[in-house]
Amino acid sequence: MSDRPIATTRSAAGMPTGKLAVWWVVVSEIVIFGGLLASYIMHRLAHSDWGEQAAHTNTWIGAFNTLVLLSSSLSAVLAHKAASEGNGPKAAKLLWLTILGAVTFVTVKGFEWAHEIELGYTITSSTFWSFYYTAAGLHAAHVIAGAIIMGIVAVAAAKNRELHRVELIGIYWHFVDLVWIFLFPLLYIAK
Template sequence: MSQTLNPAAFMNNPDTHSGVTNAKLGVWLFLASEIMLFATLFTSYIVLRMGATSWPWGWDVLNVPLATLNTVILISSSVTIVMAYAKAYDKNKSGFQGWMAATLALSFGFLVVKAFEYGAEFKLGIGPHTSVFYAIYFTMTGLHGIHILGGIAVNGGLLYMSSVKEHWENPLFLGRVEGAGLYWHFVDIVWIFLFPALYLL
């Protein structure tokens, strides 16, 4: 049997001659596609805003205090996941699990706050159909929310895997945590731009 057809042999393939693991390069290429996705959405936002005869202030039509709270939550979760990485690096399992659980709690907190925000808007009959502003607002924040859900699934999976000895002791586990962290920081960066663009400016 050819070695290239053996998945185990493929996983243990010698170095990539680049100094970057295949997994990390894969995560960065995925993030590159995500950057293009959000770049198109931000372009749509700019085009719609510049073409509109009037554009509302975020303070007048959106709940800025709740969005500020969500910004604080998301930045905090970026710190907790990088702390989880630090603990995984030190092979401190309980520390890793504690920080990763904190990341998950903050992620759910973000979604709960967002649900309150959406709920208040829906109660007033406001939806994507209301205006161009709300259409782009719901599209961008909704897609970002879906990315949060994806992050919760990955981070939850890693938290579970850390409780299984075979996974925790796998030399590739730290790389997986780093990959999940890269994705989560990217989601944070998207919000860093969404927050002023939609709510403040």
């Protein structure tokens, strides 16, 4: 018998409780980012002059960060595969690789922002830059939070414990990746 409530062992909806909860978290996150991005897009469509301001964002840094996140998604899904084969230590290693991706992403973002602020593009420069920092900042906060949770999962997974959590954090991580897939063209490409 386990210490967990009997409630956790049931799955009337046909999927494990943890995964069900993560999907609901994803839904609640979709509307958070959805509200912010919808607000941004409608402002953007109305202000033709925002294109000139967006021209000051660095496409190459954005593209590099996209590559980093896509690759970290790959290692996250490979970690899930390893975990479903019962190989905890391998899954943990792949999760640490994913965290490395998160750290790279945040570091690059830090240098990017520092450079832009140096050039005088701060959060109060214009509404475009306000949205730029708010949207990317909210996303970066999700990257950091995901990396911390992933570290906790990885420590347990290395000991072959709670392996089902590898998939759960993976789903969340892919969602964070998905948000960036849309932020990248919105903030960097459309000029």
